[in-house]
Each structure stands twice: as structure tokens, then as C-alpha cells.
Amino acid sequence: MVRPRPQIDTIAMYSPGKPVEELKREKGLSRIIKMAxxxxPFGFSPLAEEAMQNEMKEITLYPEVTSPLLAEKLANKLQISKDQVLFGNGSDEVIRLLTRTFINEGDEVVMAGVTFPRYKTNVIIEGGVPVEIDMQNGTHDLAAMAEAIGEKTKMVFVCNPNNPTGTIVEKEALREFISQVPSHVMLVMDEAYYEYADAPQYLETLPLLPQYKNMVILRTFSKVYGLAGLRIGYGLMDPELVGHLHKVKEPFNVNRLAHAAASASLDDDDFLYESIRLNREGREYLNARFSDMDLTYFPTQTNFIMVDVGVAAEDVYEYLLNEGIIIRPGHLMGYPTMIRVTIGQREDNERFIDCLQAFIKDYSRQS
Structure with a gap:
């Protein structure tokens, strides 16, 4: 039997939220609420739908390798150079390109102990050594992360807002941390949930790019723009870094429909702002209901909330599955009594709360 490289034996397949179709088959349910x-939950821009329909006539042709028109459009919107933009098949691919291009065997990569798991996976695949730093109240411990940077450190990941906790690091603390990362160490700022962050203490990192040529900013069209199924994300960085990654990436990694939809989405600020507004309303509603139920939760700056239900997360997960609601149990992420719930439409949020209250009531009665 052909054996994989030793690193492959130390990692597991990525575990996504349970698919809607699978739960329908298993439970015989007709309506599923996916909050995982x-x-x-508010869809995607109608301009994106129109653009994809128009692009269908070109589907027999490969897309352009570097997405030049989309890069120029995004760069103009962000007021940077198009040479600073690189698109990926989701920002996940940009993460993979970064580790594949820059991580040698034995290089250390500093990251939070509970954060997006694909950082660690991709580092291990390349033979690197993940250095995981314990969280403080669901937030990156930047001081400890700075201390962990040593001679072998090649890269640092900061997810801000953080997945899965939804928290952000305070503006001045992050600014100081960025200044402490040596220029030969790459600092990757993953900002997949950037558009949702509205707290005054959230740091805008994009203006810092000219000063810190070792910094990479990751963003995506999967979240607020609603294009998760098309898989298109991007990295913002120094043009020299972009040049290195272009040598490594697959030539046609972003498909034509994704290009068209992303470009059209950039024209629809009304959809963008409405999604942000509705998400904020949902966040406030869920936070208030959790407080009414005396449940603690991490302060989120995203479109999801991690809440401590005080019992085994697996039990809540299974109960909600039977009610046709999919969430993420926290025991898989280092928080055995917490669940992560995506903020949904109003009626979905209300249904989730009703079911959660019913579970807690039943659990208390049985205890």
C-alpha cells in the first residue's frame, strides 16, 4: 500500500457543518434551519445573479489567470494598487498558498489556540510546527503571541474577528503587536468577517499595508456578500508577495461565475449595508435573549455567536438536530459547554431560541 507523507497521518479531514440535505434524509424533515x-441567511445581491446569467454564455472558456478586471475594480474600491490583490478559491486557498510558498520543514508558525483550524492543518502539511497560544476569555493573547516569536518563527496568524469565538483584539494592542512582529516574519491578518465588525476598538489594518510589507490581509466574498458556494476570497499584500504566490497557485483557480458575481456584488452597496443591518438586529436579539436566559456568551463582532449553555454541547446539538436546526457544538473547538450559532433571519432566530429554551427546561426537569 502506498503511504502518504508522515504529516498526513497527523491531521484530520475538515469537518464542516452538517449539510441540509443529509439532515433531511436522516430525520425525514422538510424544513431545515442551518445556523452552523x-x-x-439574507442571500446575495440580485446584481450578482444577473451577472452570472450573463456570464453563462462564456462558460466554455477558461477564466483569466490573474482576474485583472476584478482586481482593478476591488483595488479602486479599497484605494490600493491592483498589484496588491490576489484571488483564491475562497480565502482558504490563499492560506494554503501562503504556507506552501513560505513554510519550510521545521519553521514555526504562531497562532491562537482556538481559531480557524485550516491554519494549523496547512502548516503541518508543509512540515511546519504550529505554536498555539492559549486564549484569554475567547480572545487572542497578543502579548503571549509576541513572546512566542523566536528564531524559527516564519509566520503568524491573527484571525480578527476570530472564528470561532467572534471576538476582536483591541485596537491599540493590535497596533502594538503588528509593530513587534519582525519584518522577516509574515503576519497574516484573517479578516473574513471584517464587514460585520462595528466596534470602535476594531483596527482598520488596510492603511498599514504600505508600512508593513510583511503583512497579508485575507478577506472573502463568502460571508457578508453571500457567495460561499462560489468559493472566492482574496489576499491584500505587497506586490512582491503577490508575485511569489502567482507562481504557486493553480492557473484557473477562480471560475468565471465567481468572477462575475464578485464584481457585481461590489456594485451593490445597498445589499451589503442591508445585510450588515439585519445581522446587527439579529445579534442584538440573540444577545438579549441569552441574557434573559442567564447564559453567558462571547462578545461577537461577526455573524455568529458562541454561547455557553452550561451542559454538554453534544447534547444540545443532537436535540436541535431533531428539531431541524443545525448549529456547531463547541466541544469540537475546545469549549465543551458552548455552541456556535450563526445569526439567521428573524423567524429562524426565534425558532432557535424557542427550541433552546425547551431543551434547557427539559434538561433542568431531568436533573
Whole structure:
């Protein structure tokens, strides 16, 4: 039997939220509420739908390798150079390109102890060594992360807002941390949930790019723009870094429909702002209901909330599955009594709360 490289034996397949179709088959349910994968429950821009329909006539042709028109459009919107933009098959691919391009065997990569798991996986695949730093109240411990940077450190990941906790690091603390990362160490700022962050203490990192040529900013069209199924994300960085990644990435990694939809989405600020507004309303509703139920939760700046239900997360997960509601149990992420729930439409949020209250009531009665 052909054996894989030793690193492959130390990692597991990525575990996504349970698919809607699978739960329908298993439970015989006709209506499923998916609140597990941080997708946009409000859909996507109608301009994107129109653009994809128009693009269908070109589907027999390969897309352009570097997405030049989309890069120029996004760069103009962000007021940077198009040479600073690189698109990926989701920002996940950009993460993989970064580790594949820059991580040698034995290089250390500093990251939070509970964060997006694909950082660690991709580092291990390349033979690197993940250095995981314990969280403080669901937030990156930047001081400890700075201390962990040593001679072998090649890269640092900061997910801000953080997945799965939804928390952010305070503006001045992050600014100081960025200044402490040595120029030969790559700092990857994963901002997949950037558009949802509205707290005054959230740091805008994009203006810092010219000063810190070792910094990479990751963003995506999967979340607030609602294009998760098309798989298109991007990295913002120094043009020299973009050049290195272009040598490594697959030539036609972003398909034509994704290009068209992303480009059209950039024209629809009304959809963008409405999604942000509705998400904020849902966040406030769920936070208030959790407080009414005396449940603690991490302060979120995203489209999901991690809440401590005080009992085994697996039990809540299974109960909600039987009610046709999919969430993410926290025991898989280092929080055995917490669940992560995506903020949904109003009626979905209300249904989730009703079911959660029923579970807690039943559990208390049986205890």
C-alpha cells in the first residue's frame, strides 16, 4: 500500500457543518434551519445573479489567470494598487498558498489556540510546527503571541474577528503587536468577517499595508456578500508577495461565475449595508435573549455567536438536530459547554431560541 507523507497521518479531514440535505434524509424533515456555517441567511445581491446569467454564455472558456478586471475594480474600491490583490478559491486557498510558498520543514508558525483550524492543518502539511497560544476569555493573547516569536518563527496568524469565538483584539494592542512582529516574519491578518465588525476598538489594518510589507490581509466574498458556494476570497499584500504566490497557485483557480458575481456584488452597496443591518438586529436579539436566559456568551463582532449553555454541547446539538436546526457544538473547538450559532433571519432566530429554551427546561426537569 502506498503511504502518504508522515504529516498526513497527523491531521484530520475538515469537518464542516452538517449539510441540509443529509439532515433531511436522516430525520425525514422538510424544513431545515442551518445556523452552523456562518453563511449569509439574507442571500446575495440580485446584481450578482444577473451577472452570472450573463456570464453563462462564456462558460466554455477558461477564466483569466490573474482576474485583472476584478482586481482593478476591488483595488479602486479599497484605494490600493491592483498589484496588491490576489484571488483564491475562497480565502482558504490563499492560506494554503501562503504556507506552501513560505513554510519550510521545521519553521514555526504562531497562532491562537482556538481559531480557524485550516491554519494549523496547512502548516503541518508543509512540515511546519504550529505554536498555539492559549486564549484569554475567547480572545487572542497578543502579548503571549509576541513572546512566542523566536528564531524559527516564519509566520503568524491573527484571525480578527476570530472564528470561532467572534471576538476582536483591541485596537491599540493590535497596533502594538503588528509593530513587534519582525519584518522577516509574515503576519497574516484573517479578516473574513471584517464587514460585520462595528466596534470602535476594531483596527482598520488596510492603511498599514504600505508600512508593513510583511503583512497579508485575507478577506472573502463568502460571508457578508453571500457567495460561499462560489468559493472566492482574496489576499491584500505587497506586490512582491503577490508575485511569489502567482507562481504557486493553480492557473484557473477562480471560475468565471465567481468572477462575475464578485464584481457585481461590489456594485451593490445597498445589499451589503442591508445585510450588515439585519445581522446587527439579529445579534442584538440573540444577545438579549441569552441574557434573559442567564447564559453567558462571547462578545461577537461577526455573524455568529458562541454561547455557553452550561451542559454538554453534544447534547444540545443532537436535540436541535431533531428539531431541524443545525448549529456547531463547541466541544469540537475546545469549549465543551458552548455552541456556535450563526445569526439567521428573524423567524429562524426565534425558532432557535424557542427550541433552546425547551431543551434547557427539559434538561433542568431531568436533573
Amino acid at each position: 456555517s456562518n453563511e449569509n
